[in-house]
Amino acid sequence: MTRTSPPDAEKASRAADTVGLYANGGFWGLVGTQFLGAFNDNLFKQILLLLFVEIPRLGDLQWLATLTFSVPFIVFSGYAGYLSDRYSKRRVIVLSKVAEIAIMAAGGLLFAVLAAWTMNAVLVGLLCFVLFSMGAQSAFFGPGKYGILPELLPEEQLPQANGFILMMTFVAIILGSACAGGMLDWFGDRLWTTGLACVGIAIAGTWTSAQVRPVPAASPSLAFDWSTVAIPHDVRSCLRRDLPLLTALIVSSVFWMAAAVVQMAVNTFGRLQLEVSDSRTSLMVASISFGIAVGSVLGAGLSRGRFNTRVLKAGVWGMFISLALLSVPAANEHRHLLGYAGSVVVLILLGVFTGMFAVPLQVFMQARPPEALKGRMIATQNLLNWIGITGSSLYYFAGSKTISALGWPPSANFAFTALLILGIGLLYHPRPSTHEPAIGSAVEGAS
Numbered sequence: 001m002t003r004t005s006p007p008d009a010e011k012a013s014r015a016a017d018t019v020g021l022y023a024n025g026g027f028w029g030l031v032g033t034q035f036l037g038a039f040n041d042n043l044f045k046q047i048l049l050l051l052f053v054e055i056p057r058l059g060d061l062q063w064l065a066t067l068t069f070s071v072p073f074i075v076f077s078g079y080a081g082y083l084s085d086r087y088s089k090r091r092v093i094v095l096s097k098v099a100e101i102a103i104m105a106a107g108g109l110l111f112a113v114l115a116a117w118t119m120n121a122v123l124v125g126l127l128c129f130v131l132f133s134m135g136a137q138s139a140f141f142g143p144g145k146y147g148i149l150p151e152l153l154p155e156e157q158l159p160q161a162n163g164f165i166l167m168m169t170f171v172a173i174i175l176g177s178a179c180a181g182g183m184l185d186w187f188g189d190r191l192w193t194t195g196l197a198c199v200g201i202a203i204a205g206t207w208t209s210a211q212v213r214p215v216p217a218a219s220p221s222l223a224f225d226w227s228t229v230a231i232p233h234d235v236r237s238c239l240r241r242d243l244p245l246l247t248a249l250i251v252s253s254v255f256w257m258a259a260a261v262v263q264m265a266v267n268t269f270g271r272l273q274l275e276v277s278d279s280r281t282s283l284m285v286a287s288i289s290f291g292i293a294v295g296s297v298l299g300a301g302l303s304r305g306r307f308n309t310r311v312l313k314a315g316v317w318g319m320f321i322s323l324a325l326l327s328v329p330a331a332n333e334h335r336h337l338l339g340y341a342g343s344v345v346v347l348i349l350l351g352v353f354t355g356m357f358a359v360p361l362q363v364f365m366q367a368r369p370p371e372a373l374k375g376r377m378i379a380t381q382n383l384l385n386w387i388g389i390t391g392s393s394l395y396y397f398a399g400s401k402t403i404s405a406l407g408w409p410p411s412a413n414f415a416f417t418a419l420l421i422l423g424i425g426l427l428y429h430p431r432p433s434t435h436e437p438a439i440g441s442a443v444e445g446a447s
Helices: 007-017 025-051 062-086 089-116 121-147 155-186 192-210 233-241 243-273 278-303 309-327 339-367 371-406 412-427 442-446
Strands: none
Touching: 025 062, 025 089, 025 121, 025 155, 025 192, 025 243, 025 278, 062 089, 062 121, 062 243, 062 371, 089 121, 089 192, 155 278, 233 243, 233 371, 243 278, 243 309, 243 339, 243 371, 243 412, 278 309, 278 339, 309 339, 309 412, 339 371, 371 412
16 A cells, blocks of 8 residues: 655655755754764763762762663664554654653753752752663654654765764763752852753753654554564574674674773863872763764775774774873872873773774675665664663673772773774784775765
């Protein structure tokens, strides 16, 4: 049976095809929604990570915050993908942003309570629930955000649109991470004002989402299948037959596990070893994102749209060396061999090598699967990546307990992370590609 679009949606679609990308109001609505959402997520999450670095009688609970934020992506992403096809993606996007307002309001209320009380187990639990809700909201927002572009724009505008949204997303991540520490330093005793700012950003994001052009549901009669919440049978069959593809999926999951550990390690390193302010610690986190943005562009250019093993290997060994340098303490256990400025430089280089590694790997993941399985294979990769990020919380927890028991400085967390990257460098030996088609959206996939 042929599905027909509502007349208004059809007219809007034809009108969108006749205007340039940057004259398309629906596109700008999506750009604004993505930018504000990414900014809010990184601002709120980084504030909580900094608050959780050292809690009296509870210790470093960053691992718990990372766990509660990442689990919803594993639990809800499959169902969110189903909803984004069953209903209009614009509807899913708008409702997700409305939910963000309520979630940020709850976070602001808890920040107000925190101003009157000291951090305790009850407040930690409530803040983690807000973080879990944030993760769930982002999980439902994601499939609609990435899937609506082909429904909003003609095919020839998609590469330019994806590149612009990626650039703005990196800007949002950098600004959100950098502003978090400053807000803690400036409004530490009035953190509820930051909560109000997060609510305001969520309201602005809801308004921009309403500017996205309405689109019809892609599959309004789609029936729910439980296989959508895990790995589909045909994807599992493909992976059993294709060992290089299965290996790349595992490597991707371990890589994102290491990446998540690094953010927690930087917060502990800045606050407890370098003894710098929250704002300067957040700038260290933001410097990694800046490096990733540069490295992604560099990796895409050097890869030339194909799976370039030389770029990938340069990235993995560059990451290992950067992490090894960051792990070396000075004679005074409360300081570091590189100091603050030197650490920022190495963190930027770490980000550059991260981008150089991620882009070729993503090119392989986009090009290797059969045409009929590409979308579901990327969805499987995203699921395994979030499993890796969830595992990072347990890896960081075990590493931190070991470091504390041995009396080592916090920079030793980078050594534990370097071990993960070393495993990739020693065990992953992919063959260079000579036949895969060029992939135009490699940089987008690496984000």
